[in-house]
Structure formats: C-alpha cells, structure tokens
Amino acid sequence: MDKQPTVTTSSEPSFNKLGKIAESYSDIHKIHLLDAVRNEWTLETIGYDRAIREHYVGVEICLLHMTNRTEQARKKITFEQLDDAFVDIRWLKHLHLLLRSIGRSVQKLATYYGLPDSAKSIAIESSTALKEYLHANQHLESVLLKKVDSWDAETLNTIVGNSSHNDLHYSLLHLFRLMQNDAVKWEAELSNIPVSAVMPEFHVMVPFENLFEAVNTAQLNVDSYYGEFVCLHQIPEVFAAAANDYLEASIRSLRKEDLSTAFEQLDICNVFLENVVKCQAMLSECLTTAEYHLFRENLGVASGTHSIVIAQYLFKDLYKCFWRELEHWLGGPASMQQNIAALHHGRAENTDVWVAQRFINCAFELHNFYEEWRHQHLNLVKNVLGSGGTKSKIGMPDALKAVYSMREKANHDPALCRLYEARGLSMTTYHIQGCIFQTNASPTSVTSRLDALTGLIARDRFQSVQSYSYCPHKPKAQTRTP
Ligand code: HEM
Structure with missing residues (x-):
C-alpha cells in the first residue's frame, strides 16, 4: 500500500503517467501566480475600477481554459470521436454561461459608475485571450462545417428538422449554436464599460502572459x-x-x-x-x-x-x-x-x-x-x-x-x-x-x-x-x- 504523501516543499516532486502529483493546493491552482497578478498593479483596494478589473481577470482565465477545451473538441470532431466531442462542447456551453453571468455582473457594476462623461472605456476586444479563443473557435467551426457538409441534404434535414436530444448530431449542433449566440451576448456585455481616466491599458490591467502561465502550467x-x-x-x-x-x-x-x-x-x-x-x-x-x-x-x-x-x-x-x-x-x-x-x-x-x-x-x-x-x-x-x-x-x-x-x-x-x-x-x-x-x-x-x-x-x-x-x-x- 502507498505511503501517505507528506506536505513538504523540500522533497522532489513526484509524477505519475498523467503528470505531476501536486505538492499543495497552491501548486494545483498556481495561487502564487494569481496573487502576483493581483498585486502587480496597485489600484485603490476597493472602488469601482478594482471591481471591473477583477471581472476582466476572471474572463481572461475563463477564455484561456476555453481555448484549450475548444482545441480538444476540434481534434475529436476531426477524428470522428463525436461522443467525446459532445462532452467537450457541453463543458464549453457551461463556460459560456459563466461568461454570460460575469457579463451581467459587469453590467450591474457599470451602473455604479453613474457619470455620463466617462474619460475612458474598456472592452473585451482588447483581450489577447479572446483573440486566441476566437482563433481556436474558428478552427472548431470549420471542422464542424466540414462534418455538416459531408451529410447529404436529406440526412441534414432530418437531423435539423426531425430530431430530439437523443440524436447526438442534433445535440452537438444545438449546443454549438447556443454557445455561439451566448458569445455574441457576453461580447456585448463586456464592451464599452466606463472606467476612470487613471485606468491603464487593458494589457496592463489584465496581464495576459502571467495569466497564460497560471492556466497553462496547471495542466x-x-x-x-x-x-x-x-x-x-x-x-x-x-x-x-x-x-x-x-x-x-x-x-x-x-x-x-x-x-x-x-x-x-x-x-x-x-x-x-x-x-x-x-x-x-x-x-x-x-x-x-x-x-x-x-x-x-x-x-x-x-x-x-x-x-x-x-x-x-x-x-x-x-x-x-x-x-x-x-x-x-x-x-x-x-x-x-x-x-x-x-x-x-x-x-x-x-x-x-x-x-x-x-x-x-x-x-x-x-x-x-x-x-x-x-x-x-x-x-x-x-x-x-x-x-x-x-x-x-x-x-x-x-x-x-x-x-x-x-x-x-x-x-x-x-x-x-x-x-x-x-x-x-x-x-x-x-x-x-x-x-x-x-x-x-x-x-x-x-x-x-x-x-x-x-x-x-x-x-x-x-x-x-x-x-x-x-x-x-x-x-x-x-x-x-x-
Ligand atoms: C470535486 C471537487 C471537490 C471535492 C471532492 C471537495 C472535497 C472537499 C472535502 C472532502 C472537504 C472537507 C475537508 C477535507 O477533508 O479536505 C472540502 C472542504 C472545502 N472545500 Fe472542497 N471539494 C471540491 C471542490 C472544491 C472547490 C471547487 C472549492 C473552491 C473553489 C472548494 C473549497 C473548499 C473549502 C473552502 C472547504 C472548506 C468548507 C467549509 O468550510 O465549509 N472545494 N472539500
């Protein structure tokens, strides 16, 4: 029987065939990297700008993970592993719902700003993680289109017009369609958000490289x-x-x-x-x-x-x-x-x-x-x-x-x-x-x-x-x- 692992930092890390056996909670979730992002830029601890900024940090983390999942889904569709791709798309759909919820939170916060003449506004379009996600999503969309085009007209009509969720193909397309529409909505909810003039540019406010490291070293x-x-x-x-x-x-x-x-x-x-x-x-x-x-x-x-x-x-x-x-x-x-x-x-x-x-x-x-x-x-x-x-x-x-x-x-x-x-x-x-x-x-x-x-x-x-x-x-x- 295995010995109970000890929580020490001095011993060498252990690995199994999946990768590293985490040394701590902080090691799993890369808390030190998240802390560094929080401390990197000194905002007044509490205030409107800080609340907005933290929401965009959350969005950036979410998009980085979604990019990884989107790539996995694309590979699975390419190799005809549609059952497995469906599970990925289902996760993605839930992550889109989370972004919708964060989008609504940002909208609620924006009403706290309250001034018609904001000096500045920020938008999700400036996010590097969004660009990466869109790139991955475009690839996913093209393999999905290829799949759809491989069906004859009658099969496609039956899938779209006569199926329920017991049809994997229909369910997959249904989820994909919904998540694309959700993306349109959260994109709008996260655009043109007023912030004060002291807010730095998006990439300073939400440091992509650090968050990329926090997400991608935790895999x-x-x-x-x-x-x-x-x-x-x-x-x-x-x-x-x-x-x-x-x-x-x-x-x-x-x-x-x-x-x-x-x-x-x-x-x-x-x-x-x-x-x-x-x-x-x-x-x-x-x-x-x-x-x-x-x-x-x-x-x-x-x-x-x-x-x-x-x-x-x-x-x-x-x-x-x-x-x-x-x-x-x-x-x-x-x-x-x-x-x-x-x-x-x-x-x-x-x-x-x-x-x-x-x-x-x-x-x-x-x-x-x-x-x-x-x-x-x-x-x-x-x-x-x-x-x-x-x-x-x-x-x-x-x-x-x-x-x-x-x-x-x-x-x-x-x-x-x-x-x-x-x-x-x-x-x-x-x-x-x-x-x-x-x-x-x-x-x-x-x-x-x-x-x-x-x-x-x-x-x-x-x-x-x-x-x-x-x-x-x-x-x-x-x-x-x-
Ligand atoms: C599969 C997922 C999870 C499992 C199986 C799980 C399991 C547990 C267990 C067994 C405990 C009792 C303490 C212990 O023996 O470790 C606990 C406590 C706790 N877990 Fe989780 N957990 C999960 C996910 C999460 C997540 C996602 C978070 C936070 C983001 C979280 C935060 C906590 C906290 C804060 C406590 C203390 C709870 C309290 O004070 O009521 N856990 N968890």
Missing part, C-alpha cells in the same frame, strides 16, 4: 477535465479575494455608521460571490465520478480547506466578523429584534432607515450565497466521493460527513442565528419534516443508493487514501480581523 499530460477543475478554482480564487476586500470594507464602513457606503460595498461583494457560486454549480453539474477519479492522485494531499482566500478569510475570519459587527450595529442581542422591527416599520418614511433596511436584506443575500455554495459543494462531494466513510486526501475519516458538519458549524454561528431569529426567518439548509427531504434520506432512495455506490467505488479505487491519517490544516496566514 496534465493527458486530455482530462483537470483544466476545467483548475479553472473553476482559479476564477473563485480571484473573485473571492475581491469579495473579501469589499466585505472587509463594508464592515469598516458599518463601524463608522457610513451606511450608504457599507451597503454599496456589500452589494459589490455579493456580485462577486454570485459567480463564485456559479463556478461551484457548474463543476457539480459537469464533472463525473470517473473524470474526477482519473486525476485524483494528481491532487496530492491538497484540500479546499488550504485556500487562504476562500476557506480562511471568506469562510472563517470575515464571516464571523461580519455577523458580529452587524449584531453590534443592531444594538446587540438584547435589542436586536426590537431595532429590526423599528427599521422594518420606518423604512418608507425615512431614507436612512430605508438604506439600513436594504443593508440588512443585502446581509441575508450574503448568507444565501454561503448557503448555495455549500449546497453545490456537497453535491460535488456526493458525486465523486460518496457516502459510507470515504476518506478525503487530508485523511478526514468520512469526507461527506465532514462537509455536512462544516456547513452545520458555519450555520450555527451565534450572531447569525440570532439575526435569523430576529427577522423571523429560518435557514434554507433543509426542511427536516419536508417530504422530499424524508424521501431522499431513506437508504432505499436513488440518491442514497448512488451516494453509497460512489463511496464503495472511491474507496476501492483509492485504497491507499483510506489508510491516511488525519492531517489537520495549520493556517499559514494571519487571522483577518478588520
């Missing part, structure tokens, strides 16, 4: 969905880092009783988190058990809990701090309920009260993002590790139980619970008396059976992991307490 030697796995960590890392800064700023503004600013900052934090959640949902929708298992060994002993930006700052430090600060601002546990009721009743009469009420609503929206992220994250763990005691790479005895209890613990934050109570709301985690909950929880339900089977497969494939001992994470960064 394995074989065609797998490892690239997408990385993409859907890299974009959340970038967006969560920005969300953290806006959340911290909002806490500070709240402390100063500057509520309009606190509201705007929290709202922008939520704009970032919406797309962090989208990435999680896409991964749980697209990545299959086998696709994950193919590269699981290459993940080394890394865990999402090693992410400083997401696990430590967003999920622990700032999370706790925000609910504490909000409770304090609402007069503490004793008077919170009464003050919340007063805000509710007075919201139509006084603008300040209205802003305060909106701020609290926005805080609930923030918690909803945490809830949704964890829901999607649980889906991922069920899909690839299953139930019944599959160990995680850091030796958690039952990975699925561990992520359930992480959610429980977060939702039991005392200040957060008191806020829900004061508003008369209950958390949407699950409805224990609900008939759907009860049905799915039964060991004979399809979901329970699948979770159990996935667990058996995972434990059988990764027997050595089952012998790992628990290796708790020691945070490397200082606690972030604004």
Whole structure:
C-alpha cells in the first residue's frame, strides 16, 4: 500500500503517467501566480475600477481554459470521436454561461459608475485571450462545417428538422449554436464599460502572459477535465479575494455608521460571490465520478480547506466578523429584534432607515450565497466521493460527513442565528419534516443508493487514501480581523 504523501516543499516532486502529483493546493491552482497578478498593479483596494478589473481577470482565465477545451473538441470532431466531442462542447456551453453571468455582473457594476462623461472605456476586444479563443473557435467551426457538409441534404434535414436530444448530431449542433449566440451576448456585455481616466491599458490591467502561465502550467499530460477543475478554482480564487476586500470594507464602513457606503460595498461583494457560486454549480453539474477519479492522485494531499482566500478569510475570519459587527450595529442581542422591527416599520418614511433596511436584506443575500455554495459543494462531494466513510486526501475519516458538519458549524454561528431569529426567518439548509427531504434520506432512495455506490467505488479505487491519517490544516496566514 502507498505511503501517505507528506506536505513538504523540500522533497522532489513526484509524477505519475498523467503528470505531476501536486505538492499543495497552491501548486494545483498556481495561487502564487494569481496573487502576483493581483498585486502587480496597485489600484485603490476597493472602488469601482478594482471591481471591473477583477471581472476582466476572471474572463481572461475563463477564455484561456476555453481555448484549450475548444482545441480538444476540434481534434475529436476531426477524428470522428463525436461522443467525446459532445462532452467537450457541453463543458464549453457551461463556460459560456459563466461568461454570460460575469457579463451581467459587469453590467450591474457599470451602473455604479453613474457619470455620463466617462474619460475612458474598456472592452473585451482588447483581450489577447479572446483573440486566441476566437482563433481556436474558428478552427472548431470549420471542422464542424466540414462534418455538416459531408451529410447529404436529406440526412441534414432530418437531423435539423426531425430530431430530439437523443440524436447526438442534433445535440452537438444545438449546443454549438447556443454557445455561439451566448458569445455574441457576453461580447456585448463586456464592451464599452466606463472606467476612470487613471485606468491603464487593458494589457496592463489584465496581464495576459502571467495569466497564460497560471492556466497553462496547471495542466496534465493527458486530455482530462483537470483544466476545467483548475479553472473553476482559479476564477473563485480571484473573485473571492475581491469579495473579501469589499466585505472587509463594508464592515469598516458599518463601524463608522457610513451606511450608504457599507451597503454599496456589500452589494459589490455579493456580485462577486454570485459567480463564485456559479463556478461551484457548474463543476457539480459537469464533472463525473470517473473524470474526477482519473486525476485524483494528481491532487496530492491538497484540500479546499488550504485556500487562504476562500476557506480562511471568506469562510472563517470575515464571516464571523461580519455577523458580529452587524449584531453590534443592531444594538446587540438584547435589542436586536426590537431595532429590526423599528427599521422594518420606518423604512418608507425615512431614507436612512430605508438604506439600513436594504443593508440588512443585502446581509441575508450574503448568507444565501454561503448557503448555495455549500449546497453545490456537497453535491460535488456526493458525486465523486460518496457516502459510507470515504476518506478525503487530508485523511478526514468520512469526507461527506465532514462537509455536512462544516456547513452545520458555519450555520450555527451565534450572531447569525440570532439575526435569523430576529427577522423571523429560518435557514434554507433543509426542511427536516419536508417530504422530499424524508424521501431522499431513506437508504432505499436513488440518491442514497448512488451516494453509497460512489463511496464503495472511491474507496476501492483509492485504497491507499483510506489508510491516511488525519492531517489537520495549520493556517499559514494571519487571522483577518478588520
Ligand atoms: C470535486 C471537487 C471537490 C471535492 C471532492 C471537495 C472535497 C472537499 C472535502 C472532502 C472537504 C472537507 C475537508 C477535507 O477533508 O479536505 C472540502 C472542504 C472545502 N472545500 Fe472542497 N471539494 C471540491 C471542490 C472544491 C472547490 C471547487 C472549492 C473552491 C473553489 C472548494 C473549497 C473548499 C473549502 C473552502 C472547504 C472548506 C468548507 C467549509 O468550510 O465549509 N472545494 N472539500
């Protein structure tokens, strides 16, 4: 049985036939390169320009990964591997949806600019990653056209006019058509965005070479969905880092009783988190058990809990701090309920009260993002590790139980619970008396059976992991307490 790998930086890296066995979470997702991009150009930490810039960094990362996937799809169509090409096109379609969502976020942010005479505007047309993607997409389109032209008129008519999604050819063309139309929309959404005069040129703002390195040094030697796995960590890392800064700023503004600013900052934090959640949902929708298992060994002993930006700052430090600060601002546990009721009743009469009420609503929206992220994250763990005691790479005895209890613990934050109570709301985690909950929880339900089977497969494939001992994470960064 294999020995448990150790998390050291001194030992030589190990390899399997797919490529390197990662030495750390940071090594998988090239976090040091993403950090360098963030630190390369000093914007005022929080402000309109920064929010816009981070969105374009996310878009650039997405386009670079899409270029790689597009090339794979083209090769597969060329070699008549249409089933496999279909899977690639499906991933691409989801990545287009992510770009649509980022495009809408940028549009929302643009309304914050608010001045008709912006000195400058930026557009996705300046992106080098876009040029590379378009080039790859053109090649894909030409092999697809060749394929279409190889069919006689009657076959083509039947595929287009008489087929459903049970026809692979139709489904492939359908997805391709949709993603081309999505591209037209996100291109428009990411064009002519006003920024202030101090914003540098696009290539300085979004350094292509550094991002190219971050994306393309994080690949394995074989065609797998490892690239997408990385993409859907890299974009959340970038967006969560920005969300953290806006959340911290909002806490500070709240402390100063500057509520309009606190509201705007929290709202922008939520704009970032919406797309962090989208990435999680896409991964749980697209990545299959086998696709994950193919590269699981290459993940080394890394865990999402090693992410400083997401696990430590967003999920622990700032999370706790925000609910504490909000409770304090609402007069503490004793008077919170009464003050919340007063805000509710007075919201139509006084603008300040209205802003305060909106701020609290926005805080609930923030918690909803945490809830949704964890829901999607649980889906991922069920899909690839299953139930019944599959160990995680850091030796958690039952990975699925561990992520359930992480959610429980977060939702039991005392200040957060008191806020829900004061508003008369209950958390949407699950409805224990609900008939759907009860049905799915039964060991004979399809979901329970699948979770159990996935667990058996995972434990059988990764027997050595089952012998790992628990290796708790020691945070490397200082606690972030604004
Ligand atoms: C197939 C995909 C994934 C699997 C199987 C997975 C598995 C797990 C497991 C088992 C844990 C518990 C800690 C441990 O034992 O390692 C965990 C925690 C965590 N993971 Fe993931 N994860 C996946 C994807 C992601 C992604 C995409 C992110 C972020 C972009 C992420 C971020 C985290 C964080 C922040 C925690 C701590 C959760 C909390 O505090 O509630 N994970 N993950």
